[in-house]
Amino acid sequence: MILRSLTKHVKDQNWFAVLIDFTIVVIGVFIGIQVANWNELRAQEQRDIVLLERLFGDFEQIAEWGERRYPLHVETAEHTRRLIEAIRNDVEPPLDNSTRDWLEASVEVYASFESSPTYDELVATGTLSRIRHAGLRQALNAYAREREADMVLLNQQLQMRDTGPIESAVRFRANSERYGDVLIADSFDWPRLKSTEPHLQKVLRTQVLRNRWHRQELASAREILSIINDSLGSDQ
Template identity: 40%
Template sequence: MLLRSITKHIKQQNWFAVFVDFLIVVVGVFIGIQVANWNESRENERIAEEYIERLQAEVRIENQTHQHVFDYLRTVRTYGFAALAAFKQPVETLDSAFLINLYQASQTWNYQPSLSTYNELLATGRISLITDLNKRKALSGYFLGRAGSANTIEKSSYTPYRTTIRSYMDSDIQMQVRNACGDNYTFSESNMTYLNLPKRCEIKVSDGLASTEIQRLHANERVRQDLRFHLGEIDVALASLKNGINAGNATLAILAEPTR
């Protein structure tokens, strides 16, 4: 209809009418573009909000995981320091608790950070949908920190001590400790699997075998040195986990702020 009107006005050389027709076309195109842009902007805002909700859930899960790993390694640390203190005691005063402490001090948690949503944002380029630069900066710092934290925990957990004690200790005693005091598994509402290391443990081992192993391991300087180093590394992992929890709380606070 509009094209027919323009053609008619041109034939009539009614240039004012042609101008009005042309203005109608321009305004119509402009309004159409603006509506499309507005719809796209609204859709991008909706997608961004969904991603922020997913990121908040992911950070909360990471905080929960950090706390569980922290509690686990703190229990490992307690066993380790009890074993280390026993090296200063007369060997004849020690019992099977010394063997349990030595073994449990080598336990570890294979922690892997949850980065799926953030990695998806980076891979698809949708990180740009989060227009609040403060939020993007907080997310970048937090998730890069989680990768570094995982590396720190792995290095701190898998020190030479784990190999040393599991190489020198009698295999039957190791089996006894694993069967009586191994990891317990629990599942969260978010379907995450968590480990729990019992804080107390008892094993049944013959007096003769226990006495032989206690004397042999108590006199082993390598076991003592590796344990001392191992405990220092566990303290590093605990500090990293604590920093991760604090960083998670700070990131959640920033994500909850109104978008700037």
């Protein structure tokens, strides 16, 4: 209808009316573009909220797992240290529950912290920039680097366990009455066990290093949750 009116005014050389019609068209197009942009912005904000909620769910589980497991990792390193101390003092311990804890710690390998499927998806698709909060991106990247470093140590620890001399000095069995479906030390050869001290030193060093990474991963996970919680609170 505006086009028909504009055509008529041009034919009539009514330039003032032409100007009015043209202005109406321009304003209409401008408003249409602005409305479309506003709708897209609102849709993007909703997608961002869903993304943050997914990340929050991932790291809530990661932090929960870390808070539950980290003390066990620290305790395992302490058991290994106590075994090394007994060997250095050359005092053969009785095969009681404490000694069993020491022996089992020497071959115990804990899994690394979980990854975030949502973060992995963003990295794989090259869309990490969807996260507009620079601090959150940095915290996510820091967690990924810390977990990668821990995975390297995990592989080293598995190799040490599978190729180490401990099992030639300690006899293990499964299905412990104390803990369930895990290894339990049944007996040990003290002279052979004493010869494993250099290996145990490597085991302890790796356990301590992994615990350091686990502590940093847990701190990063908590920081990520705090940033996301603040962001969602400000967006609601």
